[in-house]
Amino acid sequence: MKKEININDVGTLYDIAELISNCKKCSLYKTKTKDVPGSGNDRAEIIFIGEAPGKSEDLQGEPFVGAAGKFLNEMLATISLERKDVFIANVLKHRPPQNRDPQKSEIEACFPFLNQQIKIIKPKLVVFLGRHSLNCFFPSLKISAVHGKAFRKKWAGQEQVFLALYHPAAALYNGGMRETLLKDFKKIPTLLNKIVEKEKNNILKQQKLIN
Secondary structure, three states: OOOOOOHHHOOOHHHHHHHHHOOOOOHHHHOOOOOOOOEEOOOOOEEEEEOOOOHHHHHHOOOOOOHHHHHHHHHHHHOOOOHHHOEEEEOOOOOOHHHOOOOHHHHHHHHHHHHHHHHHHOOOEEEEEOHHHHHHHOOOOOHHHHOOOEEEEEEOOEEEEEEEEOOOOHHHHOHHHHHHHHHHHOOHHHHHHHHHHHHHHHHHHHHHHHO
16 A cells, blocks of 8 residues: 655655645545646745635636636736736635635645645745635635735744735725735735845844854
8 A cells, every 4th residue: 555645744845745746635626637746936935825716717827816816916017016026826736616715624634735845945035816815824814804914923933924915816805905915915016025134133132142
């Protein structure tokens, strides 16, 4: 019998994608067209995390390629970034039927893949796109209360900075959300600069202690 691979021992995004392609820990593999492990830069400073693949994503095997994805591309352009500069993923790696909300058992099955992706990439900033990704990490928070806000938390053995945003799809159904999302999104460069500056200061402090 083939020994099951421990996800914590996997060291590349390619290997995680391979595990996802063979995963049968929930029933979503039965209805999938393609796996949607995530895509982008494996050394990205920013990871964007959505909820789950939709119809277009299931067909193409890539996250955020439908209407919400087009708006995400627009928002990236407003801060001089492209998809190749960041990493984009979802909590679920396969599409739920009829785009229903993720079930608890499905999240529990998929989350180790996402967690290991974060460990491998080591982003400076993790951006939640919507309530489902936010609540996977912070179950008690409401997206309506924390959108546009950043917070720090020990994660995967290091201090990680998170930013909560509404899901881009919200702007497709509510015109007022578009401006809110754009406003919150434009906070990313300033936040990233603050993170980098803090890292530099911490390195300088450590050097002084050594010397």
